[in-house]
Every structure is written in structure tokens, then in C-alpha cells.
Amino acid sequence: MTTPIIEIENMTKTYQLGGDVVHVLSNVSLRIEKGDFLAIVGPSGSGKSTFMNMLGCLDRPDSGSYFLDGREIARLNDNELAVIRNEKIGFIFQNFYLLPRLTALENVELPLLYRGVKTKERQKKAYECLEQVGLLERAHHLPSQLSGGQQQRVAIARALVGNPPILLADEPTGALDSKTSQEIINIMKGLNEQGHTIIIITHDWEVAKQAKRIVRIQDGHLFESRGDLVGISSVD
Amino acid sequence: MDIYLKAGVISLEFLQSIKMAMRSIQGNKLRSFLTMLGIIIGVSSVIVLISIGQGSSKAVTEQINQLGTNLLTVNVMNSDIVKLTVEDAEKFRKIAGVKDLAPVVSGRVNVRNGNTSTQVSLIGTTASYETVRDVQVNQGRFLSDIDVDYRQKIAVLGANTAQTLFGIDNPVGQYIQVDGTSFKVVGVLASKGGSMGQSGDDVILLPLSTAQRLIKNTNVQTLYIQGKNAEQLDWVMAEVERTLMRMFPDHQDSYSVFNQQDLMDTMSSVTSTMTMMLGGIAGISLLVGGIGIMNIMLVSVSERTREIGIRKAIGAKRKDILLQFLIEASVLSAFGGVIGIALGLAVGQVLSKAIGLSVSYSVSVSLVAFLFSLAVGIVFGVFPASKAAKLDPIRALRYD
Numbered sequence A: 001m002t003t004p005i006i007e008i009e010n011m012t013k014t015y016q017l018g019g020d021v022v023h024v025l026s027n028v029s030l031r032i033e034k035g036d037f038l039a040i041v042g043p044s045g046s047g048k049s050t051f052m053n054m055l056g057c058l059d060r061p062d063s064g065s066y067f068l069d070g071r072e073i074a075r076l077n078d079n080e081l082a083v084i085r086n087e088k089i090g091f092i093f094q095n096f097y098l099l100p101r102l103t104a105l106e107n108v109e110l111p112l113l114y115r116g117v118k119t120k121e122r123q124k125k126a127y128e129c130l131e132q133v134g135l136l137e138r139a140h141h142l143p144s145q146l147s148g149g150q151q152q153r154v155a156i157a158r159a160l161v162g163n164p165p166i167l168l169a170d171e172p173t174g175a176l177d178s179k180t181s182q183e184i185i186n187i188m189k190g191l192n193e194q195g196h197t198i199i200i201i202t203h204d205w206e207v208a209k210q211a212k213r214i215v216r217i218q219d220g221h222l223f224e225s226r227g228d229l230v231g232i233s234s235v236d
Numbered sequence B: 001m002d003i004y005l006k007a008g009v010i011s012l013e014f015l016q017s018i019k020m021a022m023r024s025i026q027g028n029k030l031r032s033f034l035t036m037l038g039i040i041i042g043v044s045s046v047i048v049l050i051s052i053g054q055g056s057s058k059a060v061t062e063q064i065n066q067l068g069t070n071l072l073t074v075n076v077m078n079s080d081i082v083k084l085t086v087e088d089a090e091k092f093r094k095i096a097g098v099k100d101l102a103p104v105v106s107g108r109v110n111v112r113n114g115n116t117s118t119q120v121s122l123i124g125t126t127a128s129y130e131t132v133r134d135v136q137v138n139q140g141r142f143l144s145d146i147d148v149d150y151r152q153k154i155a156v157l158g159a160n161t162a163q164t165l166f167g168i169d170n171p172v173g174q175y176i177q178v179d180g181t182s183f184k185v186v187g188v189l190a191s192k193g194g195s196m197g198q199s200g201d202d203v204i205l206l207p208l209s210t211a212q213r214l215i216k217n218t219n220v221q222t223l224y225i226q227g228k229n230a231e232q233l234d235w236v237m238a239e240v241e242r243t244l245m246r247m248f249p250d251h252q253d254s255y256s257v258f259n260q261q262d263l264m265d266t267m268s269s270v271t272s273t274m275t276m277m278l279g280g281i282a283g284i285s286l287l288v289g290g291i292g293i294m295n296i297m298l299v300s301v302s303e304r305t306r307e308i309g310i311r312k313a314i315g316a317k318r319k320d321i322l323l324q325f326l327i328e329a330s331v332l333s334a335f336g337g338v339i340g341i342a343l344g345l346a347v348g349q350v351l352s353k354a355i356g357l358s359v360s361y362s363v364s365v366s367l368v369a370f371l372f373s374l375a376v377g378i379v380f381g382v383f384p385a386s387k388a389a390k391l392d393p394i395r396a397l398r399y400d
Helices: A048-055 A078-088 A104-113 A119-132 A148-161 A178-193 B002-026 B029-066 B086-094 B145-149 B159-166 B208-214 B233-247 B260-303 B305-313 B318-355 B363-389 B393-398
Strands: A006-017 A020-032 A037-041 A063-068 A089-092 A166-170 A197-202 A213-218 A221-224 B071-076 B098-113 B116-125 B137-140 B154-157 B175-178 B181-189 B203-207 B222-227 B255-259
Touching (some): A006 A048, A020 A048, A020 A063, A020 A221, A037 A048, A048 A197, A078 A089, A078 B318, A089 A148, A104 A148, A119 A148, A166 A178, A178 A197, B002 B029, B029 B260, B029 B318, B029 B363, B071 B233, B071 B260, B086 B098, B086 B222, B098 B159, B098 B208, B116 B159, B154 B159, B181 B203, B203 B208, B255 B260, B260 B305, B260 B318, B318 B363
Parallel strands (some): A037 A197, A037 A213, A166 A197, B154 B181
Antiparallel strands (some): A006 A020, A006 A063, A213 A221, B071 B222, B071 B255, B098 B116, B098 B175, B137 B181, B154 B203, B175 B181
């Protein structure tokens, strides 16, 4: 078996809320293989967002280990995490989060800009990715001139442009109608077939059940969709 | 080779950042303009005030230089007590280091040509006056020693006097009435311009002996002494003062001796103090402009928290965000600086045209003002930029 792209062991995260200590994640463990299409589902307050922040290297766990693409990243500093995010993860957000003053093309270029790629190369790759999501002719439009579905496709292109091993989508269809949602999911399926590893965080079962594998999160614990405990709680 | 390549990439990135900064400035034109206004006012007032200061100092220097070179002036304030005769005055020639001297008797006289008459200053002097005071003869000739010796009724007119009496006609060879006596005009001086409240052109010059008789006063009111060189001038001045003290003991208050160089030094120290004060005041307004930039950048940072979060999520490092906001602040202030310089030069022009203020621009002042505005932008941009750079990406992304 190949080494997994993501390997999380006994990850915990607690927050101080007033005087109480809240265990947002309790000894969570998860392995994701290359080329997987994983959906993480859970109600709000389940620790879903926190887990996504951990997966996306936006935050550090209190304890446990996190190997991403063979590299331990749980103890990296802010700048090192920024480099990891830039190289390893393509983010797709619920509200697209495109920069309103930049054109579609410039939005897509952004991750490469922070990687220090030269202008010509950057534009070439950005055009390629826009073509991949079928928005080549809208390259020079501002986000405000695009529909929600188109904006999300631009965001997908932006996530793809750096060729990261993982695409991390946080409620990618949350702001879209069901028809457009399906289009977005289809694009993601296509990308998965091309070999991209995709993780979707969602509360929408219609979306989740199209994934290859579903993981449920509740009260800081992870379960496979069939109900078996994936995260090992600290019972012993 | 590799270094050049890298430098090329960095400058490209830099251009890109400036482009982005311009775009976000354009995104809020009114606010950007109001922010820049502080810098614009600051820079333009620095330019205007320093230009005026330098202009007036230049004008003063020119005026003092017009008096003549290496010049000592002995002024008799109270001619009732200090009766300096022409013979006394000539004694100063013996002092070593004196090149030449010109005694002057003066007064106000009425000059008339036909029906045109005017009041002018009378200067009764000798031929030496021409070199000592460095006057230029425009038409005809200057007074000569023979004129003085034979008490000739001839006159040399100042530029304005000739203009008033003769208009565009050539006055040389014509006769004019000076307090009722007829004089032949032999020369006209070139215009010298005014100096410190006196017009140097509203004058008539007569031979010393003729003038003494005309105004019934033989005493010298002013004695111009020209030194051989600038180095000896202080020594000559001391000697002149000593001689005067011997001639008129206990009456130092009734005459004065001043050195052109001293006057120039005093004036230039006054004007440079003035220039520095004006520049300082303007600099303070530039500082206030900088605080304006900081204020608006802080607002901008909190408005764009989400944007910062997005940028960080897709891999912007602290340095990237810091640089972005720093460049934005710098572009804002640099723009303000450029507009301020243009405005300052324009206002200076208007002032010099409209109220005849002497204005002197200098490239170095403009450059310093520009660099200062840029520095203000950077200094006051650092705090908001570092605030942006330190934002936590998770909080920034969730910020509404």
C-alpha cells in the first residue's frame, strides 16, 4: 500500500470558553489515500470547522500528529504553514471568497504570485485552469460580473492552479442552488477522476453521498458513515 | 546571472504589487484623495514656503551685492554734530587696504524738463563713485574729476528720472532745471532696481562741488569706501572706525559704519532662519498628513480583514501582507507627494506673478519633500501593515 496523503493520529484541540474547557476535537485519527474523494459531514458545532482548519493547516492541534504528503506539519510556525497551504492545499470556500477587485484571471493567479512564479508562467497556468473549469471566455471579468456558479468555478480554478495534492472544499455548494451545486460536484468528480484528492466538508447528504467515502463528525469524534468509530476515543 | 534574474523577478513582483495598490486606491477614489490631501497640503506648503524663503534670501543677497563690492559705508546720522568735510573724507584714502572712496552729499531736489517735474534724490559725488558703487552708465558718460574741480553744471540722471523727464527721448545733451538752476545732462545710468526701500533709479547725480553749492551744505553725509579685497575689509573697517573716533570723540551714536559683508551675513542668517521655520511648520503639516494615512490604512485593514484571510489561506506569508499594505501606504503618499510638488510649484508661480514675491525653486527641495512624503507613508504605514500581517487567518476568514 502507498503512503497515505494525509495521516492524522490522536489529534486533539481544546478551546477555553469562559471558564470551561471545550474539547472540540478528541483524539481524532484519520487516513486519506491519494486519489480519494472524501466527504466530512456533521451538524454545526460538531467540530467540523475546527477539523477543516486543521486539515487546511490554518491552525495547529494541541496534541497529536498530522502528516501531510509525508511531512509532519503539526508543529510548524505561521510562515511555514503558509508555504504548506500554498503548495499542498487548494481551498474552495462556501462563499467563493474571490477578491472583488481582481479579475477572474488575477484571482486564479494569486496562489502562484505568492509562490514567486513569473508573470508569463503564472498567466499561462491560470488560463489553463480557467479552461479546465470552462470559464476561459470570462477570464477578464470581475467576480461581481459572474454568477455564483461561475464564481465557484473560478475558485476551483484558483485551488487547482498551484497543482496541490489536496483540494479542500468547505461547503462548496452551500451558497448555490441545487442545479448549480450538481455542476460543481460534477467538476469535482471529474477532477477526482483525473487523480486529485478531494475532501468536501458539508452538511448536505445529497452532496456527501456522491463521494467515495463519507466520514461523520459529531461532538469532536469521527465515525465512518456506516457508523463505526473512526476516531479512537480515549477510553483506555 | 542568477542574481540578475532574481532581481528581475523581485522588481516584477514589485511592479505587480504597485499595480494592485493602485487598484485598491482607485477602488475608493474619494477616500484616497482625502487621505492624500494631507500629504498634498504638507508637501505643497513645504515647497511654497521654502521657495519663498530662498527667493527672498536670494533677492536680499542680490540687492546687497548691488551696493558694490568690498564696500564699507559710513553714514552720518546727525550732521549737526558730525561735520565730515570732503577734506576729512579724503584722509581715509591713506588707510592701507583702501582702494578708492566716494564722498556723497545728498538731499532732495526738484528737477524739471519743460512742464514735467519730479522730486528725486540728489547725490553729489566724485568720479570715483562709478567704480566704488559699481554703477553702469547706459548713455553718455559719468561725472569726471574736472566736473568736480570746475564746479560744472552738468548732471547724470538715474534711469527712472530720465524716463520721467524725457520719456523715450535721449536726454544726453539736453538741459534740465534742478531747483531752478539749469544743468546739462551728460549721462544716464542703467537701471539698478530698488534696494531696501530706496529706489536706486530715482536719482540725479551732480558733481560734488556743484551739489554742495546747490543745497548749501558742505558736509558729507555718506562716505563709500572700497577695500582692495574682502580679506582686508574687516581690518579696514576697524581703521575707519578708529579714525572716525579720533575725529569725533564721544559721538559714536551720530555716525555708523557698516560692512556690506556683515549686512549680508545678518540678512542671510535671518532669511535662513525664516526658511527653516517655514519649512518646519510645513513639515508638521506633512506629519499630520502621515497620521491621516495611518488612520485610513487602519480602517482599510479592518475593512479588508476578509481579503487578508483569503490571501493568507492561499499562501500569503506575513511578509507578503505587510509588503502589500506598506506599498499601498507608500503609493498613496508618493502620489500625494507628486501632486503636492506640482501644486506647490503652481502656487509659487501664482504668488510670484500676482504679488511679486520673489520665489526660488530648487530641485533638491522638491526631491527632499517627495522623499519625506514617501518616508511618512512608510513610517505611518508600518503599524497598520503589521497589524494586517499579524491577523489570524481563521478569524480573518470568518470576519464579517
